[in-house]
Amino acid sequence: MDLSAELSEFLRSRRARLKPRDVGLPEFGRHRRVPGLRREELAQLAGVSVAYYTRLEQGHGQNVSLEVLDAIARALRLSDTERAHLTHLAKPTVKKRQRAAIGRPQQVRPGLVHLIDSMDAVPAVVMGRRLDVLAWNRMARALFGDFAAWEPHERNMARLVFLDPNARDLYVDWECKATEVVSVLRLYAGCYPDDQQLLALVGELSVKSEEFRSLWAAHTVTDKGHGTKRLRHPLVGEMTLAYETLKVSGSDPDLALVTYHAEPGTPSADSLRLLAQWGVDEPVEVRE
Template sequence: MENSLGDFLRSRRSRIQPEEVGLPGHGRRRVPGLRREEVAQLAGVSVDYYVRLEQGRGGSASDAVLDAVARVLRLDDVEAAHLRSLARPPKPSAAASSARGRQQVRAGTRLLLDMMAGVPAFVLGRRMEVLAWNGLADAVHGYSSRPGGGDPNAARQVFLDPAAREFYVQWEAVAAETVAYLRRDAGLHPEDARLSALVGELSVRSEEFRRLWADHQVREKTHGVKLIRHPLVGELDFGYETLGVNGSPEQLLVAFTAPAGSPTAQKLALLASWTADGSPARVE
Protein backbone atom coordinates (compact mmCIF):
# COMPACT_ATOMS: atom_id res chain seq x y z
CA MET A 1 0.00 0.00 0.00
CA GLU A 2 1.35 3.41 -0.96
CA ASN A 3 2.48 5.65 1.88
CA SER A 4 2.46 9.05 0.19
CA LEU A 5 3.26 10.93 3.39
CA GLY A 6 6.30 8.80 4.16
CA ASP A 7 7.54 8.89 0.58
CA PHE A 8 7.19 12.68 0.50
CA LEU A 9 9.02 13.19 3.80
CA ARG A 10 11.85 10.88 2.77
CA SER A 11 12.23 12.64 -0.56
CA ARG A 12 12.40 16.04 1.14
CA ARG A 13 14.95 15.08 3.81
CA SER A 14 17.15 13.35 1.24
CA ARG A 15 17.83 16.69 -0.47
CA ILE A 16 19.19 18.44 2.67
CA GLN A 17 22.78 17.88 3.69
CA PRO A 18 23.64 17.81 7.44
CA GLU A 19 26.08 20.70 7.05
CA GLU A 20 23.24 22.91 5.81
CA VAL A 21 21.47 22.66 9.17
CA GLY A 22 24.55 22.81 11.42
CA LEU A 23 25.07 19.08 11.90
CA PRO A 24 28.36 17.23 11.36
CA GLY A 25 28.47 15.69 7.92
CA HIS A 26 31.41 13.34 8.30
CA GLY A 27 31.00 9.60 8.61
CA ARG A 28 29.35 7.00 6.46
CA ARG A 29 25.66 7.41 5.65
CA ARG A 30 23.47 4.70 4.20
CA VAL A 31 21.07 7.21 2.66
CA PRO A 32 21.58 10.75 1.31
CA GLY A 33 20.48 13.77 3.30
CA LEU A 34 19.19 13.90 6.84
CA ARG A 35 18.44 10.86 8.97
CA ARG A 36 15.04 10.52 10.62
CA GLU A 37 16.68 11.00 14.02
CA GLU A 38 18.17 14.30 12.88
CA VAL A 39 14.85 15.60 11.55
CA ALA A 40 13.18 14.68 14.85
CA GLN A 41 15.91 16.41 16.85
CA LEU A 42 15.75 19.61 14.81
CA ALA A 43 11.93 19.64 14.84
CA GLY A 44 11.75 19.12 18.60
CA VAL A 45 9.76 15.87 18.51
CA SER A 46 10.63 12.39 19.69
CA VAL A 47 12.31 10.04 17.27
CA ASP A 48 9.54 7.49 17.83
CA TYR A 49 6.87 10.03 16.93
CA TYR A 50 8.65 11.15 13.76
CA VAL A 51 9.18 7.54 12.69
CA ARG A 52 5.47 6.88 13.16
CA LEU A 53 4.70 10.04 11.16
CA GLU A 54 6.79 8.78 8.24
CA GLN A 55 5.07 5.42 8.50
CA GLY A 56 1.66 7.10 8.26
CA ARG A 57 0.84 6.25 11.88
CA GLY A 58 1.24 9.71 13.39
CA GLY A 59 -2.46 10.25 14.03
CA SER A 60 -3.72 13.80 13.69
CA ALA A 61 -0.45 15.72 13.77
CA SER A 62 -0.74 19.22 15.20
CA ASP A 63 -0.04 22.41 13.27
CA ALA A 64 2.98 23.02 15.51
CA VAL A 65 4.53 19.66 14.65
CA LEU A 66 3.87 19.96 10.92
CA ASP A 67 5.18 23.54 10.86
CA ALA A 68 8.34 22.42 12.68
CA VAL A 69 8.93 19.57 10.23
CA ALA A 70 8.27 21.90 7.28
CA ARG A 71 10.83 24.35 8.68
CA VAL A 72 13.49 21.68 9.14
CA LEU A 73 12.91 20.27 5.65
CA ARG A 74 12.85 23.79 4.17
CA LEU A 75 9.51 23.32 2.48
CA ASP A 76 8.06 26.20 0.50
CA ASP A 77 4.44 27.25 0.97
CA VAL A 78 3.08 24.80 -1.61
CA GLU A 79 5.11 21.91 -0.18
CA ALA A 80 4.04 22.77 3.38
CA ALA A 81 0.38 22.78 2.33
CA HIS A 82 0.95 19.43 0.61
CA LEU A 83 2.45 18.05 3.83
CA ARG A 84 -0.68 19.07 5.75
CA SER A 85 -2.93 17.46 3.15
CA LEU A 86 -1.02 14.19 3.37
CA ALA A 87 -0.82 14.20 7.16
CA ARG A 88 -4.46 15.20 7.61
CA PRO A 89 -6.34 14.10 4.49
CA PRO A 90 -9.34 16.36 3.81
CA LYS A 91 -12.71 14.77 4.47
CA PRO A 92 -14.76 14.23 1.31
CA SER A 93 -17.51 16.81 0.92
CA ALA A 94 -20.58 16.89 -1.29
CA ALA A 95 -18.79 19.31 -3.62
CA ALA A 96 -15.74 17.07 -3.76
CA SER A 97 -17.89 14.04 -4.52
CA SER A 98 -19.56 15.79 -7.42
CA ALA A 99 -16.14 16.73 -8.81
CA ARG A 100 -15.07 13.09 -9.08
CA GLY A 101 -16.60 13.03 -12.55
CA ARG A 102 -15.83 15.45 -15.34
CA GLN A 103 -16.47 19.02 -14.22
CA GLN A 104 -18.97 21.27 -15.94
CA VAL A 105 -18.14 24.76 -17.23
CA ARG A 106 -20.66 27.54 -16.65
CA ALA A 107 -22.29 29.18 -19.66
CA GLY A 108 -20.91 32.54 -18.54
CA THR A 109 -17.36 31.17 -18.50
CA ARG A 110 -17.81 29.72 -21.99
CA LEU A 111 -19.07 33.11 -23.18
CA LEU A 112 -16.01 34.78 -21.67
CA LEU A 113 -13.78 32.40 -23.64
CA ASP A 114 -15.65 33.31 -26.83
CA MET A 115 -15.16 37.03 -26.16
CA MET A 116 -11.42 36.56 -25.68
CA ALA A 117 -11.08 36.00 -29.42
CA GLY A 118 -7.57 37.44 -29.64
CA VAL A 119 -6.17 35.43 -26.72
CA PRO A 120 -5.63 31.65 -26.63
CA ALA A 121 -7.58 30.68 -23.51
CA PHE A 122 -8.95 27.50 -21.99
CA VAL A 123 -10.37 26.16 -18.74
CA LEU A 124 -8.30 23.59 -16.88
CA GLY A 125 -10.05 21.41 -14.33
CA ARG A 126 -9.22 18.59 -11.97
CA ARG A 127 -6.67 16.00 -13.12
CA MET A 128 -5.48 18.51 -15.75
CA GLU A 129 -8.60 17.91 -17.84
CA VAL A 130 -9.11 20.60 -20.47
CA LEU A 131 -12.79 21.43 -20.03
CA ALA A 132 -13.38 24.21 -22.58
CA TRP A 133 -11.41 26.39 -24.97
CA ASN A 134 -11.81 29.15 -27.51
CA GLY A 135 -11.00 29.08 -31.20
CA LEU A 136 -7.49 30.50 -30.88
CA ALA A 137 -6.54 28.03 -28.14
CA ASP A 138 -7.76 25.28 -30.45
CA ALA A 139 -5.65 26.71 -33.27
CA VAL A 140 -2.57 26.63 -31.01
CA HIS A 141 -3.14 23.29 -29.23
CA GLY A 142 -5.33 21.36 -31.66
CA TYR A 143 -7.80 20.19 -29.02
CA SER A 144 -10.55 19.38 -31.51
CA SER A 145 -8.25 17.45 -33.84
CA ARG A 146 -6.39 15.32 -31.26
CA PRO A 147 -5.68 11.75 -32.42
CA GLY A 148 -8.12 9.13 -31.19
CA GLY A 149 -10.70 11.60 -29.90
CA GLY A 150 -11.72 11.42 -26.26
CA ASP A 151 -11.58 14.11 -23.62
CA PRO A 152 -8.45 16.28 -23.84
CA ASN A 153 -6.10 16.01 -20.87
CA ALA A 154 -2.95 18.11 -20.61
CA ALA A 155 -0.97 15.42 -18.77
CA ARG A 156 -1.80 12.73 -21.32
CA GLN A 157 -0.85 15.12 -24.11
CA VAL A 158 2.55 15.87 -22.56
CA PHE A 159 3.53 12.26 -21.90
CA LEU A 160 1.63 10.15 -24.42
CA ASP A 161 1.35 12.29 -27.56
CA PRO A 162 4.33 11.42 -29.82
CA ALA A 163 4.38 15.02 -31.09
CA ALA A 164 4.66 16.57 -27.62
CA ARG A 165 8.48 16.67 -27.50
CA GLU A 166 8.52 18.61 -30.73
CA PHE A 167 5.58 20.81 -29.76
CA TYR A 168 7.05 21.92 -26.40
CA VAL A 169 10.47 23.48 -26.95
CA GLN A 170 11.26 22.96 -23.24
CA TRP A 171 9.58 19.58 -22.90
CA GLU A 172 11.53 18.49 -19.81
CA ALA A 173 10.43 21.57 -17.86
CA VAL A 174 6.80 21.18 -18.99
CA ALA A 175 6.84 17.50 -18.00
CA ALA A 176 8.21 18.27 -14.52
CA GLU A 177 5.64 21.03 -13.96
CA THR A 178 2.83 18.74 -15.10
CA VAL A 179 3.76 15.96 -12.67
CA ALA A 180 4.25 18.41 -9.80
CA TYR A 181 0.78 19.83 -10.39
CA LEU A 182 -0.77 16.35 -10.48
CA ARG A 183 1.05 15.48 -7.24
CA ARG A 184 -0.58 18.44 -5.54
CA ASP A 185 -3.99 17.36 -6.85
CA ALA A 186 -3.40 13.84 -5.54
CA GLY A 187 -2.60 15.19 -2.08
CA LEU A 188 -5.81 17.18 -2.00
CA HIS A 189 -7.95 14.30 -3.31
CA PRO A 190 -6.47 10.98 -2.14
CA GLU A 191 -9.75 9.12 -2.79
CA ASP A 192 -10.16 10.26 -6.41
CA ALA A 193 -10.39 7.03 -8.41
CA ARG A 194 -10.22 8.85 -11.77
CA LEU A 195 -7.00 10.58 -10.76
CA SER A 196 -5.52 7.28 -9.51
CA ALA A 197 -6.42 5.68 -12.82
CA LEU A 198 -4.75 8.53 -14.74
CA VAL A 199 -1.57 8.24 -12.66
CA GLY A 200 -1.60 4.48 -13.17
CA GLU A 201 -2.03 4.83 -16.93
CA LEU A 202 0.79 7.35 -17.24
CA SER A 203 3.07 5.29 -14.98
CA VAL A 204 2.58 2.20 -17.13
CA ARG A 205 2.99 3.97 -20.45
CA SER A 206 5.72 6.53 -19.70
CA GLU A 207 9.09 5.88 -18.08
CA GLU A 208 9.65 9.63 -17.76
CA PHE A 209 6.39 10.03 -15.86
CA ARG A 210 7.34 7.21 -13.44
CA ARG A 211 10.69 8.85 -12.73
CA LEU A 212 9.21 12.29 -12.12
CA TRP A 213 6.33 10.95 -10.03
CA ALA A 214 8.81 9.21 -7.72
CA ASP A 215 10.53 12.55 -7.09
CA HIS A 216 7.48 13.92 -5.18
CA GLN A 217 7.73 17.49 -6.42
CA VAL A 218 4.60 19.60 -5.85
CA ARG A 219 3.68 22.89 -7.51
CA GLU A 220 0.74 25.18 -8.13
CA LYS A 221 -0.11 26.42 -11.60
CA THR A 222 0.14 30.21 -11.48
CA HIS A 223 2.07 31.95 -14.27
CA GLY A 224 5.14 31.51 -16.40
CA VAL A 225 6.36 31.13 -19.95
CA LYS A 226 5.60 28.48 -22.54
CA LEU A 227 7.66 28.01 -25.70
CA ILE A 228 5.75 26.17 -28.40
CA ARG A 229 6.85 24.97 -31.83
CA HIS A 230 3.66 25.17 -33.86
CA PRO A 231 3.49 22.98 -36.98
CA LEU A 232 2.14 25.83 -39.15
CA VAL A 233 3.60 29.11 -37.85
CA GLY A 234 6.77 28.00 -36.09
CA GLU A 235 7.97 29.00 -32.64
CA LEU A 236 5.63 30.86 -30.30
CA ASP A 237 7.00 32.53 -27.17
CA PHE A 238 4.10 32.88 -24.74
CA GLY A 239 3.62 34.10 -21.24
CA TYR A 240 0.69 32.56 -19.42
CA GLU A 241 -1.52 33.57 -16.52
CA THR A 242 -3.93 31.36 -14.58
CA LEU A 243 -7.02 32.78 -12.89
CA GLY A 244 -9.38 30.95 -10.55
CA VAL A 245 -12.98 30.71 -11.75
CA ASN A 246 -15.03 31.99 -8.82
CA GLY A 247 -18.00 29.78 -8.06
CA SER A 248 -16.42 26.81 -9.87
CA PRO A 249 -14.03 25.17 -7.41
CA GLU A 250 -10.78 23.87 -8.85
CA GLN A 251 -11.24 25.33 -12.29
CA LEU A 252 -8.58 27.62 -13.73
CA LEU A 253 -8.85 29.92 -16.72
CA VAL A 254 -5.49 29.82 -18.49
CA ALA A 255 -4.68 32.63 -20.93
CA PHE A 256 -1.60 32.84 -23.15
CA THR A 257 -0.11 36.29 -23.68
CA ALA A 258 2.30 37.95 -26.11
CA PRO A 259 3.46 41.60 -26.25
CA ALA A 260 1.85 43.70 -28.97
CA GLY A 261 3.95 43.78 -32.12
CA SER A 262 6.07 40.80 -31.10
CA PRO A 263 6.71 37.96 -33.56
CA THR A 264 4.42 35.73 -31.49
CA ALA A 265 1.62 38.32 -31.58
CA GLN A 266 1.96 38.55 -35.36
CA LYS A 267 1.77 34.77 -35.71
CA LEU A 268 -1.27 34.69 -33.41
CA ALA A 269 -2.98 37.24 -35.65
CA LEU A 270 -2.31 34.95 -38.59
CA LEU A 271 -3.79 31.96 -36.73
CA ALA A 272 -6.77 34.08 -35.69
CA SER A 273 -7.44 35.03 -39.33
CA TRP A 274 -7.62 31.34 -40.18
CA THR A 275 -10.16 30.65 -37.41
CA ALA A 276 -12.28 33.80 -37.76
CA ASP A 277 -15.45 31.93 -38.62
CA GLY A 278 -17.34 32.78 -35.47
CA SER A 279 -16.87 29.34 -33.97
CA PRO A 280 -17.84 29.34 -30.29
CA ALA A 281 -15.64 27.97 -27.55
CA ARG A 282 -15.52 24.21 -27.77
CA VAL A 283 -16.69 22.23 -24.77
CA GLU A 284 -16.31 18.49 -24.42
Protein backbone atom coordinates in the same frame (compact mmCIF):
# COMPACT_ATOMS: atom_id res chain seq x y z
CA MET B 1 -4.67 6.18 -2.87
CA ASP B 2 -2.95 5.14 0.35
CA LEU B 3 -2.34 8.40 2.24
CA SER B 4 -0.08 6.72 4.81
CA ALA B 5 2.24 5.50 2.05
CA GLU B 6 2.06 8.88 0.32
CA LEU B 7 2.97 10.70 3.55
CA SER B 8 5.88 8.35 4.17
CA GLU B 9 7.29 8.63 0.67
CA PHE B 10 6.84 12.39 0.52
CA LEU B 11 8.72 12.98 3.77
CA ARG B 12 11.52 10.64 2.74
CA SER B 13 11.88 12.31 -0.65
CA ARG B 14 12.02 15.80 0.88
CA ARG B 15 14.53 14.69 3.52
CA ALA B 16 16.71 13.05 0.88
CA ARG B 17 17.13 16.28 -1.07
CA LEU B 18 18.68 18.18 1.87
CA LYS B 19 22.34 18.02 2.82
CA PRO B 20 23.61 18.85 6.32
CA ARG B 21 25.38 21.93 4.99
CA ASP B 22 22.05 23.17 3.60
CA VAL B 23 20.69 23.51 7.12
CA GLY B 24 23.84 24.49 8.99
CA LEU B 25 24.75 21.07 10.38
CA PRO B 26 28.26 19.59 10.30
CA GLU B 27 28.84 16.85 7.78
CA PHE B 28 31.10 14.22 9.32
CA GLY B 29 32.74 11.60 7.16
CA ARG B 30 33.17 11.42 3.43
CA HIS B 31 30.55 8.72 2.90
CA ARG B 32 27.06 8.85 4.42
CA ARG B 33 24.84 5.78 4.44
CA VAL B 34 21.72 7.74 3.48
CA PRO B 35 21.16 10.47 0.89
CA GLY B 36 20.34 13.79 2.45
CA LEU B 37 19.60 14.31 6.12
CA ARG B 38 19.34 11.49 8.62
CA ARG B 39 16.12 11.13 10.59
CA GLU B 40 17.99 12.12 13.72
CA GLU B 41 19.17 15.35 12.10
CA LEU B 42 15.72 16.22 10.82
CA ALA B 43 14.14 15.54 14.22
CA GLN B 44 16.73 17.78 15.86
CA LEU B 45 15.96 20.62 13.47
CA ALA B 46 12.21 20.24 13.96
CA GLY B 47 12.47 20.02 17.75
CA VAL B 48 10.75 16.64 18.06
CA SER B 49 11.97 13.27 19.27
CA VAL B 50 13.49 10.83 16.81
CA ALA B 51 10.85 8.25 17.70
CA TYR B 52 8.05 10.75 17.03
CA TYR B 53 9.44 11.77 13.65
CA THR B 54 10.11 8.15 12.71
CA ARG B 55 6.46 7.24 13.32
CA LEU B 56 5.36 10.18 11.20
CA GLU B 57 7.68 9.19 8.37
CA GLN B 58 6.29 5.68 8.59
CA GLY B 59 2.90 7.16 7.72
CA HIS B 60 1.36 7.48 11.19
CA GLY B 61 0.23 11.08 11.00
CA GLN B 62 -3.32 10.88 12.31
CA ASN B 63 -2.61 12.54 15.67
CA VAL B 64 0.10 14.98 14.64
CA SER B 65 -0.59 18.62 15.46
CA LEU B 66 -0.43 21.47 12.95
CA GLU B 67 2.32 23.04 15.05
CA VAL B 68 4.51 19.95 14.64
CA LEU B 69 3.76 19.79 10.93
CA ASP B 70 4.81 23.42 10.60
CA ALA B 71 8.05 22.71 12.47
CA ILE B 72 8.83 19.77 10.20
CA ALA B 73 7.95 21.81 7.12
CA ARG B 74 10.38 24.51 8.21
CA ALA B 75 13.10 21.95 8.88
CA LEU B 76 12.59 20.43 5.44
CA ARG B 77 12.61 23.87 3.79
CA LEU B 78 9.25 23.19 2.18
CA SER B 79 7.61 25.70 -0.13
CA ASP B 80 4.10 26.94 0.68
CA THR B 81 2.67 24.45 -1.82
CA GLU B 82 4.69 21.58 -0.35
CA ARG B 83 3.62 22.59 3.16
CA ALA B 84 -0.04 22.48 2.13
CA HIS B 85 0.51 19.09 0.50
CA LEU B 86 2.08 17.74 3.69
CA THR B 87 -0.92 18.92 5.69
CA HIS B 88 -3.37 17.30 3.26
CA LEU B 89 -1.52 14.00 3.54
CA ALA B 90 -1.24 14.02 7.33
CA LYS B 91 -4.64 15.52 8.14
CA PRO B 92 -7.04 15.00 5.19
CA THR B 93 -10.13 17.20 5.32
CA VAL B 94 -12.14 16.16 2.25
CA LYS B 95 -15.84 16.44 3.10
CA LYS B 96 -18.58 14.04 2.00
CA ARG B 97 -20.06 16.51 -0.47
CA GLN B 98 -16.63 17.02 -2.01
CA ARG B 99 -16.17 13.27 -2.39
CA ALA B 100 -19.57 13.03 -4.06
CA ALA B 101 -18.72 15.86 -6.47
CA ILE B 102 -15.49 14.20 -7.62
CA GLY B 103 -17.32 11.56 -9.67
CA ARG B 104 -19.66 14.00 -11.40
CA PRO B 105 -18.76 15.63 -14.74
CA GLN B 106 -17.70 19.24 -14.37
CA GLN B 107 -19.73 21.90 -16.16
CA VAL B 108 -18.53 25.20 -17.62
CA ARG B 109 -20.96 28.11 -17.31
CA PRO B 110 -22.17 29.57 -20.64
CA GLY B 111 -20.96 32.99 -19.52
CA LEU B 112 -17.43 31.67 -19.13
CA VAL B 113 -17.62 30.05 -22.57
CA HIS B 114 -18.70 33.38 -24.08
CA LEU B 115 -15.83 35.12 -22.30
CA ILE B 116 -13.10 32.94 -23.76
CA ASP B 117 -14.83 33.03 -27.15
CA SER B 118 -14.43 36.81 -27.12
CA MET B 119 -10.65 36.54 -26.66
CA ASP B 120 -9.81 36.78 -30.35
CA ALA B 121 -6.03 37.06 -29.90
CA VAL B 122 -5.52 35.15 -26.64
CA PRO B 123 -5.40 31.35 -26.43
CA ALA B 124 -7.57 30.34 -23.48
CA VAL B 125 -8.72 27.06 -21.97
CA VAL B 126 -10.85 26.15 -18.99
CA MET B 127 -9.28 23.32 -17.04
CA GLY B 128 -10.82 21.14 -14.40
CA ARG B 129 -9.82 18.28 -12.19
CA ARG B 130 -6.91 16.12 -13.25
CA LEU B 131 -5.92 18.78 -15.83
CA ASP B 132 -8.97 17.96 -17.96
CA VAL B 133 -9.53 20.47 -20.76
CA LEU B 134 -13.21 21.36 -20.47
CA ALA B 135 -13.49 24.30 -22.87
CA TRP B 136 -11.24 26.15 -25.27
CA ASN B 137 -11.38 28.97 -27.77
CA ARG B 138 -10.29 29.15 -31.38
CA MET B 139 -6.81 30.42 -30.51
CA ALA B 140 -6.20 27.57 -28.07
CA ARG B 141 -7.19 25.13 -30.77
CA ALA B 142 -4.78 26.78 -33.19
CA LEU B 143 -1.98 26.68 -30.61
CA PHE B 144 -2.36 23.24 -29.04
CA GLY B 145 -4.30 21.19 -31.57
CA ASP B 146 -7.83 20.14 -32.38
CA PHE B 147 -9.32 19.21 -29.03
CA ALA B 148 -12.66 18.60 -30.77
CA ALA B 149 -11.15 15.71 -32.72
CA TRP B 150 -10.30 13.84 -29.51
CA GLU B 151 -12.63 11.74 -27.42
CA PRO B 152 -13.81 13.61 -24.29
CA HIS B 153 -11.72 11.46 -21.93
CA GLU B 154 -8.63 12.19 -24.04
CA ARG B 155 -8.92 15.97 -23.57
CA ASN B 156 -6.40 16.15 -20.79
CA MET B 157 -3.10 18.03 -20.59
CA ALA B 158 -1.27 15.11 -18.97
CA ARG B 159 -2.34 12.83 -21.82
CA LEU B 160 -1.31 15.47 -24.33
CA VAL B 161 2.16 15.90 -22.81
CA PHE B 162 3.02 12.24 -22.26
CA LEU B 163 1.06 10.34 -24.92
CA ASP B 164 0.94 12.69 -27.91
CA PRO B 165 4.29 12.56 -29.76
CA ASN B 166 3.66 16.04 -31.17
CA ALA B 167 3.93 17.49 -27.65
CA ARG B 168 7.69 16.92 -27.61
CA ASP B 169 7.98 19.17 -30.64
CA LEU B 170 5.48 21.73 -29.36
CA TYR B 171 7.11 22.28 -25.95
CA VAL B 172 10.71 23.41 -26.39
CA ASP B 173 11.40 22.61 -22.72
CA TRP B 174 9.40 19.40 -22.70
CA GLU B 175 11.05 18.04 -19.56
CA CYS B 176 10.05 21.15 -17.58
CA LYS B 177 6.49 20.92 -18.84
CA ALA B 178 6.33 17.22 -18.01
CA THR B 179 7.59 17.87 -14.46
CA GLU B 180 5.02 20.63 -13.98
CA VAL B 181 2.16 18.43 -15.16
CA VAL B 182 3.09 15.57 -12.83
CA SER B 183 3.62 17.96 -9.91
CA VAL B 184 0.15 19.47 -10.38
CA LEU B 185 -1.43 16.02 -10.54
CA ARG B 186 0.45 14.97 -7.39
CA LEU B 187 -0.83 18.04 -5.55
CA TYR B 188 -4.38 17.27 -6.61
CA ALA B 189 -3.97 13.65 -5.51
CA GLY B 190 -3.08 14.83 -2.02
CA CYS B 191 -6.32 16.82 -1.84
CA TYR B 192 -8.55 14.10 -3.33
CA PRO B 193 -7.01 10.69 -2.59
CA ASP B 194 -10.30 8.89 -3.34
CA ASP B 195 -10.59 10.15 -6.93
CA GLN B 196 -10.84 6.91 -8.91
CA GLN B 197 -10.60 8.69 -12.25
CA LEU B 198 -7.31 10.23 -11.19
CA LEU B 199 -6.01 6.84 -10.06
CA ALA B 200 -6.99 5.40 -13.43
CA LEU B 201 -5.21 8.25 -15.25
CA VAL B 202 -2.04 7.82 -13.18
CA GLY B 203 -2.15 4.09 -13.75
CA GLU B 204 -2.53 4.43 -17.50
CA LEU B 205 0.24 7.02 -17.81
CA SER B 206 2.53 4.92 -15.60
CA VAL B 207 2.05 1.93 -17.89
CA LYS B 208 2.48 3.87 -21.13
CA SER B 209 5.24 6.33 -20.19
CA GLU B 210 8.51 5.57 -18.46
CA GLU B 211 9.11 9.31 -18.03
CA PHE B 212 5.82 9.67 -16.19
CA ARG B 213 6.65 6.79 -13.85
CA SER B 214 9.99 8.35 -12.98
CA LEU B 215 8.56 11.81 -12.36
CA TRP B 216 5.62 10.48 -10.34
CA ALA B 217 8.03 8.65 -8.05
CA ALA B 218 9.87 11.92 -7.31
CA HIS B 219 6.87 13.28 -5.30
CA THR B 220 7.29 16.87 -6.48
CA VAL B 221 4.26 19.12 -6.05
CA THR B 222 3.34 22.49 -7.48
CA ASP B 223 0.26 24.57 -8.14
CA LYS B 224 -0.37 25.81 -11.65
CA GLY B 225 0.04 29.55 -11.35
CA HIS B 226 1.88 31.75 -13.83
CA GLY B 227 5.09 31.71 -15.82
CA THR B 228 6.36 31.41 -19.36
CA LYS B 229 6.38 28.65 -21.93
CA ARG B 230 8.55 28.27 -25.02
CA LEU B 231 6.54 26.71 -27.80
CA ARG B 232 7.58 25.60 -31.27
CA HIS B 233 4.51 25.78 -33.50
CA PRO B 234 4.58 24.03 -36.89
CA LEU B 235 3.04 27.05 -38.66
CA VAL B 236 4.63 30.10 -37.03
CA GLY B 237 7.79 28.75 -35.40
CA GLU B 238 9.11 29.32 -31.88
CA MET B 239 7.29 31.60 -29.43
CA THR B 240 7.73 32.58 -25.81
CA LEU B 241 4.32 32.99 -24.19
CA ALA B 242 3.38 34.01 -20.68
CA TYR B 243 0.55 32.11 -19.02
CA GLU B 244 -1.78 33.07 -16.19
CA THR B 245 -4.02 30.73 -14.20
CA LEU B 246 -7.15 32.29 -12.77
CA LYS B 247 -9.43 30.42 -10.38
CA VAL B 248 -13.05 30.53 -11.50
CA SER B 249 -15.51 31.76 -8.88
CA GLY B 250 -18.57 29.66 -8.16
CA SER B 251 -19.53 26.37 -6.58
CA ASP B 252 -16.74 24.36 -8.24
CA PRO B 253 -13.33 25.20 -6.72
CA ASP B 254 -11.46 23.03 -9.21
CA LEU B 255 -12.14 25.08 -12.35
CA ALA B 256 -9.40 27.36 -13.66
CA LEU B 257 -9.08 29.67 -16.66
CA VAL B 258 -5.63 29.54 -18.26
CA THR B 259 -4.62 32.21 -20.77
CA TYR B 260 -1.50 32.70 -22.89
CA HIS B 261 -0.11 35.94 -24.25
CA ALA B 262 3.08 37.37 -25.74
CA GLU B 263 4.97 40.45 -24.64
CA PRO B 264 3.97 43.36 -26.94
CA GLY B 265 6.46 44.31 -29.62
CA THR B 266 8.26 40.96 -29.60
CA PRO B 267 8.65 38.42 -32.41
CA SER B 268 6.45 36.12 -30.34
CA ALA B 269 3.65 38.71 -30.46
CA ASP B 270 4.01 38.86 -34.23
CA SER B 271 3.84 35.07 -34.44
CA LEU B 272 0.75 34.98 -32.23
CA ARG B 273 -0.97 37.56 -34.45
CA LEU B 274 -0.10 35.45 -37.47
CA LEU B 275 -1.53 32.39 -35.79
CA ALA B 276 -4.72 34.34 -35.05
CA GLN B 277 -5.38 34.52 -38.78
CA TRP B 278 -5.66 30.72 -38.92
CA GLY B 279 -9.23 29.44 -38.89
CA VAL B 280 -10.83 32.81 -38.12
CA ASP B 281 -14.30 31.39 -38.58
CA GLU B 282 -13.85 28.54 -36.10
CA PRO B 283 -16.15 28.85 -33.04
CA VAL B 284 -15.35 28.11 -29.43
CA GLU B 285 -15.59 24.45 -28.40
CA VAL B 286 -16.89 22.92 -25.20
CA ARG B 287 -16.49 19.36 -23.95
CA GLU B 288 -19.50 17.19 -24.54
